Amino acid sequence: MFKSGFVSIVGRPNVGKSTLTNLLMGEKLAIVSNKPQTTRKNMQTILTTDDYQMIFVDTPGIHKPKHKLGEFMVNAAKDSFKDVDLVLFLTTPEGDLGKGDQFILEALKNTKAPVFLVLNKVDENTREKVAETLQKYSSALEFAEIIPISALKSKNTDTLLKLMVDYMPEGPKYYPEDMITDVQERFIISEIVREKALRNLSQEVPHGIAVDIIQMKQNDKGMYNIEVDLICEKASHKGIIIGKDGQTLKKIGERARMDIEKFLDARVNLKIWVKVRKEWRDNQLLLNELGYKKSK
Ligand SMILES: Nc1nc2c(ncn2[C@@H]2O[C@H](COP(=O)(O)OP(=O)(O)OP(=O)(O)O)[C@@H](O)[C@H]2O)c(=O)[nH]1
Ligand SMILES: [Mg+2]
Numbered sequence: 001m002f003k004s005g006f007v008s009i010v011g012r013p014n015v016g017k018s019t020l021t022n023l024l025m026g027e028k029l030a031i032v033s034n035k036p037q038t039t040r041k042n043m044q045t046i047l048t049t050d051d052y053q054m055i056f057v058d059t060p061g062i063h064k065p066k067h068k069l070g071e072f073m074v075n076a077a078k079d080s081f082k083d084v085d086l087v088l089f090l091t092t093p094e095g096d097l098g099k100g101d102q103f104i105l106e107a108l109k110n111t112k113a114p115v116f117l118v119l120n121k122v123d124e125n126t127r128e129k130v131a132e133t134l135q136k137y138s139s140a141l142e143f144a145e146i147i148p149i150s151a152l153k154s155k156n157t158d159t160l161l162k163l164m165v166d167y168m169p170e171g172p173k174y175y176p177e178d179m180i181t182d183v184q185e186r187f188i189i190s191e192i193v194r195e196k197a198l199r200n201l202s203q204e205v206p207h208g209i210a211v212d213i214i215q216m217k218q219n220d221k222g223m224y225n226i227e228v229d230l231i232c233e234k235a236s237h238k239g240i241i242i243g244k245d246g247q248t249l250k251k252i253g254e255r256a257r258m259d260i261e262k263f264l265d266a267r268v269n270l271k272i273w274v275k276v277r278k279e280w281r282d283n284q285l286l287l288n289e290l291g292y293k294k295s296k
Pocket of ligand 2 (some may be wrong): 017018019031037038059060061151279
């Protein structure tokens with residue numbers, strides 16, 4: 001019997017949803033950073049074996065939105081668990097059941113799918129904290145399974161994957177077996193650039209960044225010429241992104257190029273133009289242009 005199904009991975013920002021997605025896939029597709037609100041759109045990744053096909057939906061962290069982009073992100077995450085076969089509710093061992101998680105659990109009461117409580121980052125927490133958290137959370141919702149893991153250290157994640165397969169219904173191959181994601185190559189490339197910006201900038205600057213690919217061409221030697229706009233929301237951010245003698249932008253560009261080369265398995269020439277689009281995160285037209293709009 002072939003099994004298949006959709007699995008939505010939800011939780012607060014920064015709990016490790018994208019890290020877990022990449023680990024389950026055995027490949028880095030979703031970007032990861034230590035800053036909250038890294039993921040901005042739902043992204044499907046597809047794991048196909050001889051026995052099953054699971055489609056993971058990595059989602060933006062659910063938080064209290066402060067601008068239109070935030071609203072889009074939270075709506076996307078909440079949409080993800082309406083029509084899936086399983087929900088992984090990811091959280092970290094913080095002890096108390098905080099307001100953010102209470103809000104998510106309330107929303108999860110409406111889902112028909114079974115929900116797993118996945119307690120991530122057990123590697124950086126004591127056993128006592130983990131036990132205390134499990135106790136506080138277990139009565140907050142009727143969880144189908146409760147699993148403590150470390151996505152970073154691959155701890156207990158095999159057990160998690162096995163349990164996920166157990167809950168998959170009999171079903172068809174929804175996607176061809178060589179397809180690993182529903183997003184386009186260009187999207188992943190723009191995300192790689194955004195990841196390097198997130199990792200090399202601090203405070204509010206990286207959160208106001210968007211990346212738009214303006215050109216991508218392969219020459220007859222197989223080398224890609226890629227030009228992107230790195231959009232920031234304030235004129236004062238532009239200088240910070242470029243940095244002293246252009247050092248910060250250079251670092252972002254070099255790290256992005258290396259990852260894009262790995263991803264495309266080809267040599268890459270990457271040019272980044274820094275542009276200012278004032279307060280784009282609250283401008284619906286610009287949000288649409290940058291791809292932060294509902295696709296269906
Ligand atoms: N110690 C530890 N850190 C982890 C673990 N899993 C993820 N992290 C770190 O937590 C940070 C956030 O990880 P992400 O995967 O980007 O988290 P996310 O939930 O996708 O975050 P958003 O997209 O912002 O909602 C990164 O610095 C990860 O390296 C874990 O099991 N243990
Ligand atoms: Mg993420």
